[in-house]
Amino acid sequence: MLSRIADSLYWMHRYMERADGMLRLMKTSYILSFDKVQASGMTWEPALKIFTSLNQEEIAGLKQNNSAALKYLLLDTKNTNSLKVIITRARENARGVQDQITKEVWEQMNLIYHQVNQPGIAEKLSGQDAILIIDAFINSSDQFCGILDSTMPRGQGWNYMNLGKQTERCLLTAEFTHFYFKKTGFDFKNEQDILFWRSLLLALSGYELHLKNYSNQHHNYNVAQQLLFDKNFPRSVYYALDRANKYLSDIAASNPVEGSIQLSRSFGRLYSSVKFADLELVEREGLENYLTYVRKELNEFSRDLGRTYFSYS
Amino acid sequence: MTGEALFNNYPIVPHIWDEMKSNDGIRQQYYSIYETGSQLSLAELEQKHKLASELFMSQGITFTVYSENEGIERIFPFDIIPRIITGSEWNHIEKGIQQRIKALNLFLKDIYNEQEIVKDGVIPADLIASCPHFTREVYGIKVPFDIYVHIAGIDLIRGDDGTFYILEDNLRTPSGVSYMLENREVTKRIFPNLLADNNVRMINNYPLLLHDNLVHLAPRQNANPTVVLLTPGMYNSAYFEHTFLARQMGIQLVEGRDLLVDNQKVFMKTTAGLRQVDVIYRRIDDEFLDPLVFRPDSALGVPGLISAYRKGNVAIVNALGNGVADDKAVYAYVPDMIKYYLNEEIILPNIPTYHMNNDQEREHVFKNMHKMVIKETNQSGGYGMVMGNSATEAAMEKAKENILANPRGFIAQPIIQLSTVPCLIDGKLQPRHVDLRPYSLCGPNGIEVVAGGLTRVALREGSLVVNSSQGGGSKDTWVVDMPNQ
Structure with missing residues (x-):
């Protein structure tokens, strides 16, 4: 596989995963914004904090204004992480590898692109239809994953794409978790009620699982356990790294180039530090340090991956 | 309005050949279109038109107009009424094009080697010497099977008496073939029965024929040579076509930065290391191919490519230097070339130049x-x-x-008054001028002209300029074998 193609596939799926994560967080924020007394009182703050580079003052100006926040997050091209920009980048990557993805995937990618560029979308976001628009995007994003799964051949391209997806997913979960736990001072003993955690869990599609599997006390511990280590939760840090580990080993096995062994080794260290950890250890080391370590290592891994397999320019 | 009224009110312009209608009424090859169209309402026809546009849009068959950091997607206009050529007309066109490409190939071989045609005084030496596309850098390079023109898109027009003329020869990197193929796919969706009922000749073997020819050119004795399509990248207006062809042929779509030349061999950079490339179907102009030989500022090409080409380690399609043969001043001498190389009279006439x-x-x-x-x-x-x-x-x-x-x-x-065809514009059928670009593939087993080609139409009333960059659109083109011919 051409290095350029591998690079584009990796980033195409990373961007799509980021869009997906953002949309879910926005939907939660939007719905919660209608509750008069919101448990966390944060409304758009998490989305603006995580997905934009606005300063505290600018965020304060936007966070109580639904349509302004929505427009900035979804459509503003000055915001380099807006949905529109992310989707455009994903599509540019897809366009560059059009012959390597199936026609169905390309058409879905295109559909989403035209969806975000549809005429009159900005007006609709100010009115009653905003939630319909977000829902339609989430739906398209789900379809994108489904179409990938049912049409893309398994092989090199598949491995790179999914490695990108899982890398991004792991980073998003770590960032969301970081943001919410920061409000508690990263202190497991600083108990918050379930309403505080509900928006985080909803944004990661993990609320139902939480209600089913975890007890109704020690929410801080339970949430951390689910988001970091739950083997059955598809957005946990562990799950994402475990999948990434599989795709990386497949890649390394078929591309024995210089540097691939070192790359597998350094990823293995990160993976073990999650696989063989538990909350006790995390509490001892400090949740903040732990999350920062995971994010830093993962970002470095992504950079080294590029150096090892994508160096074509 | 009913479809019947639409067709019956279709006006023909005096002294211009219309493909559908003569003074005596609808031409035989258009009967079934006429019948089907008559049974539909205007609203239904317009619905089909809309469906066609949506199909192009959703498949990303678009070009992008960039303004202020935002790209706007446009489709090339497509008109749903097909342009029909009869089987016997087509057979004449096919023979004419084959003859022409045969002569042009011999000319290119001659001009980059012995230059007999100049020495014999058939073509003036200064005409060649002054041609900006006469490429001295490829003088003497041997190409596989002596084929220079692997893919040609020769443009034809039809004069007021129905005669087909050659308008120009495109022998470098002619584009538009993906539109020919996609137009047909769209027609299958909007008029499914018509194609089968009319015995329209097939065109969708084009990518297979091309792939076959490309594989044959591989310089290495290898059962599975590496063939790639070299594109300038996604900002090129024909990028859709490049991805389309790569996908249809199952070959790698590469950019200049994916390739490198080492020891006069061409390699592509893969995640598993370097892999040798045997055949390059390039969609980049000569002057950008190799910054060491041509334009030094080209970022699209591959440094050293020409050295590998000269050595015979890689085949390049089309050959370099073909521009000397499709120069518009050299065009006037093609009838003489045909006489000189083939000792034949020209089948499809030139326009006086x-x-x-x-x-x-x-x-x-x-x-x-x-x-x-x-x-x-x-x-x-x-x-x-x-x-x-x-x-x-x-x-x-x-x-x-x-x-x-x-x-x-x-x-x-x-000025030749191009023939007209009916187009659905503003709720009426209106005559618009068209040309015809059939696509020909020249390989070791001969010259194939794919039946039909791209009909380009000047959508502005009275306009004779059909180019897509100048407000042109396109139509599906049928070659129909009539039962009584």
């Missing part, structure tokens, strides 16, 4: 400027063209100045 560096011919053109079209000899895509019947006085004067400054850079031809 006046050379502007001949004083008498230039005088004649200047006197009759309003009946002439002026073209730049090394331009394509409808750029640099002045139509004498519609240009302003000022534009004509400017053209004269330009010609006097560089007479070799221009030719003139009498």
Whole structure:
């Protein structure tokens, strides 16, 4: 596989995963914004904090204004992480590898692109239809994953794409978790009620699982356990790294180039530090340090991956 | 309005050949279109038109207009009424094109080797020497099977008496074949029964024929040679076509930065290391291919590519230097080439062409400027063209100045009234001018002309300029075998 193609596939799926994560967080924020007394009182703050580079003052100006926040997050091209920009980048990557993805995937990618560029979308976001628009995007994003799964051949391209997806997913979960736990001072003993955690869990599609599997006390511990280590939760840090580990080993096995062994080794260290950890250890080391370590290592891994397999320019 | 009224009210323009209708009524090859169309309402036809546009849009068959950091997607306009050519007309066209490509191939071989045709005085030496696309850098390079023109898109037009003329030869990197193929796919969706009922000849074997030819050119003895399509990248207006062809042929789509030359061999950079490339179907112009030989500022090409080509370690399609054969001034000599190399008379006639560096011919053109079209000899895509019947006085004067400054850079031809076909515009069927670009593939097993080609249509009323860059659209093109022929 051409290095350029591998690079584009990796980033195409990373961007799509980021869009997906953002949309879910926005939907939660939007719905919660209608509750008069919101448990966390944060409304758009998490989305603006995580997905934009606005300063505290600018965020304060936007966070109580639904349509302004929505427009900035979804459509503003000055915001380099807006949905529109992310989707455009994903599509540019897809366009560059059009012959390597199936026609169905390309058409879905295109559909989403035209969806975000549809005429009159900005007006609709100010009115009653905003939630319909977000829902339609989430739906398209789900379809994108489904179409990938049912049409893309398994092989090199598949491995790179999914490695990108899982890398991004792991980073998003770590960032969301970081943001919410920061409000508690990263202190497991600083108990918050379930309403505080509900928006985080909803944004990661993990609320139902939480209600089913975890007890109704020690929410801080339970949430951390689910988001970091739950083997059955598809957005946990562990799950994402475990999948990434599989795709990386497949890649390394078929591309024995210089540097691939070192790359597998350094990823293995990160993976073990999650696989063989538990909350006790995390509490001892400090949740903040732990999350920062995971994010830093993962970002470095992504950079080294590029150096090892994508160096074509 | 009913479809019947639409068809019955279709006007034909006097002294212009219309493909669907003559003074005696609908031509036989259009009967079934007429019948089907008559049974539909205008609303249904317009619905089909809308469906066709949506199909192009959703498949990303678009080009992007960039403005202020935002790209706007446009589709090339498509008209749903097909252009129909009868089987016997087509057989004549096919023979004519095969003859022409055969001669042009021999010419290219000759001109980059012995240059007999110049020595024998058939073509003036200064005409070749002054051609900007005569490429000295490839002089003497041997190409596989002596084939230079692997893919040709020769443009034809039809005059007022129904005669097909050759308008120009495109022998470098002719584009548009993906539109020919996609137009047909769209027609299958909007008029599913018509195609089968009419015995329309098949076109979708084009990518297979091309792939077959490309594989044959591989210099290494290898059962599975590496064939790639080299694109300038996704900002090129024909990028959709590049991805389309790569996908249809199952070959890698590469950019210049994916390739490198080592020890006069070409390699592509993969995640598993370097892999040798045998055949390059390039969609990049000659001058950008190799910065070491041609334009040093080209970022699209591959440094050292020409050295590998000269050594015979890689085949490049089409060959380099073909521009000397589709130069608009050299065009006038193609009938002589056919006589010289094949000892045959030309089957599809040229349009009379006046050379502007001949004083008498230039005088004649200047006197009759309003009946002439002026073209730049090394331009394509409808750029640099002045139509004498519609240009302003000022534009004509400017053209004269330009010609006097560089007479070799221009030719003139009498304006031919292109034939018309019906198009669905503003709720009416209206006649619009068309040309025809059949695509030909030349391989070791001979020359195949895919039945049909791309019909380009000038959508503005009365306009004779069909290029997509100048407001043109396209139509599906059918070759139909009539039962009684």
